[in-house]
Amino acid sequence: MILTRAFWQPHRIVLAAIAIAIVVFCAVTLRWDWVPKYLPLAAQGLWRTIWILLTSVVLGLMLAIPLGLAQAVGPWFLAWPARAFCTVIRGTPLLLQLWLLYYGLGSLFPQIPWIRQSDLWPILRQAWPYGLLALTLSFAGYEGEVMRGAFKGVPKGQLEAAKAMGMPRFTTLRRIWLPQALHRVLPTLGGETVLQLKATPLVATITVVDIYAVASRVRQDTFLTYEPLLLLALVYMAVTAVIVVIFRWFERRVPTRVA
Amino acid sequence: MSGLVAATATLELLQLEPPGWGAPLLRGLASSMMIAFGAYGLGLLLGLCGAFGKLYGGPVLRDLMAVYTTVVRAVPELVLILILFYAGTDAVNQILLGLGYDRIQISGVAAGIGVLGVVQGAYATEVLRGAIQAVPAGQIEAARAMGMAPAMIARRVTLPLMLPNALPGLGNLWLNATKDTALLAVVGFAELTQTTRQAAGATKAYFTFFMAAGVLYLTISLISGWIFARMERRARRGMPEMRA
Known part of the structure; x- marks a missing residue:
């Protein structure tokens, strides 16, 4: 869209010129000499941000499927806990959940001998498992609610047809129900992933060194206020743009048939 | 399990009197709610201006609004809070110095309301824009044909008719406002x-303590959800039943 002639109306050329002028002004007047020094650290931080984002989205989605299914068609002893989980996750701030897991579990685990002696202890002593767990549970809570609607939205006739064909229930779920439900959430999934990206900097508050934490460190080291933050905002915008493009491409690949 | 036993044994820490932390927690809740209310109000105001600007504004205004909503929705709130906090205080002080006044220290509450309000405004713009677009064009044309002034059309026709469409989104925004106040803890x-x-x-x-705070946040969420559901039912009265 950005390359078409219709996009470049006269006022847009003026706006673009002003934007470029602002960028040039920032590049000339602000201090950027710290960038080369912190580039390796920033690359590591960016990679950690993306890694946490991808892992929590994939794991959260896998958790969201049973959560949505339990709420949509489960018996009450499954539906109620699933609904309570989603309500609690969606009703409390992620920062609070993160700190509850990190400080709460983090102070509880060292008191339990068999956890301290287990092979997992070197991992559990670090901060990132708690960050990943909190982000995964949060994504599962929000997406579980979406999956509930998606499972319910699949036309009944599809499931009845599968039953009439003598399909076992699990095969029906695997081949008919789940693909169609996932197809329904695909348009919202891109937006949810962007929201999840915007939640990742919270892990910096529990000492995980993501890109946000790197920017904070630059600010502490160099006493600069704006430069690291502006660059950080630019990085997040770039990652958001990549996510949006990927999901747009993905959506176009999935065939839609409009009735 | 010993931790859980200890947790139940520490319940008296939540008492209101000084050895317990109940009073500071409730004060914290009060300031959270104050910021949430202020930010939500400011967000609605900005959102209303933004939505009308996006729908009826000139090409330049429309593009600027698009930049505003896109940037705010792509950058984490935490980063925006830091940028707007420093930039906002700097800007206010520069203006004050320029006018010949002394520097002032901006209070945390005012800064929080301003920053979260700008963030809320971007989301509110999109919610309200969608809701206004869903108002049947014939209604607005009829109002115009009656010779109503634009401000009166907005007050008597557009806003009341878009309310039922906007309320679910606005309810979500309010919940976000209450939860986003937690981000101010980082500063x-x-x-x-x-x-x-x-x-x-x-x-x-x-x-x-984290459980107690969670219960407080959850209570606010559940009560607000109930209020917004009632408001939506009231705004929808007399309209045909929605199909689920």
Whole structure:
């Protein structure tokens, strides 16, 4: 869209010129000499941000499927806990959940001998498992609610047809129900992933060194206020743009048939 | 399990009197709610201006609004809070110095309301724009044909008719506003989450305090959800039943 002639109306050329002028002004007047020094650290931080984002989205989605299914068609002893989980996750701030897991579990685990002696202890002593767990549970809570609607939205006739064909229930779920439900959430999934990206900097508050934490460190080291933050905002915008493009491409690949 | 036993044994830490941390927690809740209310109000105002600007504004205004909503929705709130906090205080002080006044220290509450309000405004713009677009064009044309002034059309026709469409989105925004106040804990403002962390750190009763704060947040969420559901039912009265 950005390359078409219709996009470049006269006022847009003026706006673009002003934007470029602002960028040039920032590049000339602000201090950027710290960038080369912190580039390796920033690359590591960016990679950690993306890694946490991808892992929590994939794991959260896998958790969201049973959560949505339990709420949509489960018996009450499954539906109620699933609904309570989603309500609690969606009703409390992620920062609070993160700190509850990190400080709460983090102070509880060292008191339990068999956890301290287990092979997992070197991992559990670090901060990132708690960050990943909190982000995964949060994504599962929000997406579980979406999956509930998606499972319910699949036309009944599809499931009845599968039953009439003598399909076992699990095969029906695997081949008919789940693909169609996932197809329904695909348009919202891109937006949810962007929201999840915007939640990742919270892990910096529990000492995980993501890109946000790197920017904070630059600010502490160099006493600069704006430069690291502006660059950080630019990085997040770039990652958001990549996510949006990927999901747009993905959506176009999935065939839609409009009735 | 010993931790859970300890957690139930530390319940008296939540008492209101000084050895307990109940009073500071409630004060934190009060300032959280104050910021949420202020930010939500400011967000609605900005959102209303933004939505009308996006729908009826000139090409330049429309593009600027698009930049505003795109940037705010792509950058994490935490980063925006830091940028707007420093830039906002700097700008205010520059203006004051330019006018010949002294520098002032901007209070945490005012800064929090301003920053979260700008963030809320971007989301509110999109919610309200969608809701206004869903108002049947014939209604607005009829109002115009009656010779109503634009401000009166907005007040009597567009806004009341878009309300039922906007309320679900606005309800979500309010919940976001209450939860986003927790982010101010990162810049050290003493709202509920920050107070909770202080209390938990001082007493080592992490589960007790974080759970208690969670219950407070959850109560607010459930009550607001109920109120918004009632408001939506009222705004929809007399309209055909929605199909689920």
